[in-house]
Amino acid sequence: MEITPTEFDDLYVISPKVFEDERGYFFESFHQKKFREATGIDCEFVQDNQSCSVYGVIRGLHMQVPPMAQAKLVRVLNGKVLDVVVDLRKDKPTYGKSFSITLSADNKKQLFIPRGFAHGIAVLSEEAEFFYKCDNYYSPENERGIMFNDTSLNIDWKVEADKMIISDKDLKNQLYESFDSPF
Template sequence: MKKIETDIEGCFILEPTLFNDERGYFFESFNEDHFHSLTNTEIHFVQDNQSFSKFGVLRGLHAQSGTHAQAKLVRVLQGEVLDVAVDARKGSSTFGQHVAVRLSAENQRQFFVPRGFLHGFVVLSETAEFFYKCDNYYNKESEGGISYDDETLNIDWLLNKDQLCVSEKDLILPKFNDVFQK
């Protein structure tokens, strides 16, 4: 597995080593010891989640707060998404900046999003199955988020606004500066 750094410290892309032959391919998608040595982190994942979405579905930007904050290791099992992480760590040199990564079943990339980040994705293919590991259990009372179309964040979701399908819950999320005063 290969680790690719991003412009935001703590966020990185993992590319697996694929073993191909006439039958197809095989790769190890996760090995805790290898993950720790490659990333120099001591993350212990406790929960796996999976979603299925259609073209244009945008989920985000979400985060768990306080003692329920979550780091995530995300990947796409089928289809393609644009995955986005926004640095919401006050005091960070990249506070308010984001990184966007195309994840697909074809490229097999995984994206690590540490605690203290907002996270979201939009489906670029007809459908997508999205899978992620979390290092903390979900807690409904600790969930929150920021509007996906926040002007301060200026995220290019690669689709026109009329192509997006956003939940009612996500449409009423607050703006970044209303939650995170700089």
Template sequence: MEVTKTEIEDCFILKPQKFEDERGYFFESFNEAIFRDKTGLLVHFVQDNQSFSSKGVLRGLHFQTGVHQQAKLVRVIQGEVLDVVVDLRKDSKTYGKHIKEILSDTNQKQVFIPRGFAHGFLVLSETAIFSYKCDNYYNRESEGGIIYNDESLGIDWMLRDEDFLISEKDLVLPKFKDVSPL
């Protein structure tokens, strides 16, 4: 597994080693021991989630608060998405900064997102199956979010706003300045 640091501390891009032949391919999508060795982080995932979406679907920017914060390892099983994470950790040198990465079924990249981040993604392909592992259980009362187009974050989502399909719930999320650091 190849692990690349990002400009945000404890946030990594992972790329598994892929073995291909005439039958297809195989790769190990996660190995806790290798991850710990390459990042210095110990994470234990307890919940796996998966979503199916069509082109233009934007989900996010979401997070969990308090004791229900979640670290995530995200990847695309089918299709292509623009994945975005925003640092909400109050004592972080990169508070309010974001990174983005294209994840697809062909590049097999994954993003490890530590606790204390908002996360979202935009589907760039006709459809996409998105998968994520979480180190804590989802709690409805602890969910939070930031509006995707907050000018202060300056996120380039790569598509025009009029091409987005966004839930009513995500369209009324607060601005970054109105969200308490985690």
């Protein structure tokens, strides 16, 4: 697997080496030792989550705050999404900046998201199955959210406004400017 750093500390794009033949394909989606050697990050995943959504669904921007903050390894099993993160780590030069990447079943890319980022996706295909590993357990009392369309973040979700499908819960997320980051 190829592990590519981004301009954000500890945020990595992972591209697997895919072996294809007449039977289909095979790839190693994660190898902890190789990841640790390439990044210096020792991450133990304890929870896997999967969602299925239709075109236009935007989920996010979500995070867990300390002591239940989570690092995530995300990928798409079927379809295509725009994956978006916002750096909430006050001591980083990328604080308040966003990063986005298209993840799909075709490109098989993954994104490792360290603790201290808000995360969201927009479904760009007719349907998408999204899978992610977390290094800490879900905790409803430590869950927070930032408005996906906050103008100060200026995120292009690649979905027309009249086609966006947002949960009632996500429509109640706070604005970025009012979020007091604990990271």
